[in-house]
C-alpha cells in the first residue's frame with residue numbers, strides 16, 4: 391500500500407482544509423494517509439513514506455512562515471532520495487509574492503533528492519470547488535508516480 395504523509399501549516403484554517411481535502415482523495419485512491427500540523431511533526435517522518443506533501447500558507451516576512459521554519463530547516467538535513475513530493479498551499483494575491491512558501495518548500499525537496507510528482511497547487515484563500523478539483527488531480531498525479 392502507498393503511504394502518504396501530509397504536513398500542513400495553517401493559522402486561519404485554509405491550509406488545514408486543503409490538507410483534509412487531499413487526505414480524503416488519497417484515501418479514495420487507496421493510500422494509507424497520515425496528516426499532521428507542521429509544529430507537531432518531525433520532518434524525519436517523511437523518510438518513512440512514499441509520498442511527501444506540504445500544504446502551507448505564506449506570510450510576507452521570511453522565506454516560510456515562522457510556524458514552519460523549524461520544520462523547513464530540519465528538512466534540509468534529510469535524505470529523501472527517490473521519494474515523490476508535492477507542495478501546495480493557500481495565499482492571497484493582495485500580497486506581493488503569491489504563495490511563495492509553496493515554492494520554497496519545493497526547492498528544499500529538490501535539494502534533498504525527492505522527485506516532484508505534480509506541479510504545485512496554489513489557492514486563493516479557502517479552497518473552492520475548482521480548487522478541490524485541482525487538488526484531486528494533484529493527488530492522482532502523485533499516486534501515479536509511485
Ligand SMILES: Cc1cc2nc3c(=O)[nH]c(=O)nc-3n(C[C@H](O)[C@H](O)[C@H](O)COP(=O)(O)O)c2cc1C
Nearest residue numbers: 400401402403404405447448450481482485488489
Ligand atoms: C500579514 C499577512 C501577510 C501575508 N503575506 C502573504 C504573502 O506574502 N503572499 C501570499 O500569497 N499570501 C500572504 N498572506 C495571505 C495568507 O497566506 C492567506 O490568508 C492564507 O490563506 C492563510 O492560510 P491559513 O488559513 O492556512 O492560515 C498574508 C496574510 C497576512 C495576514
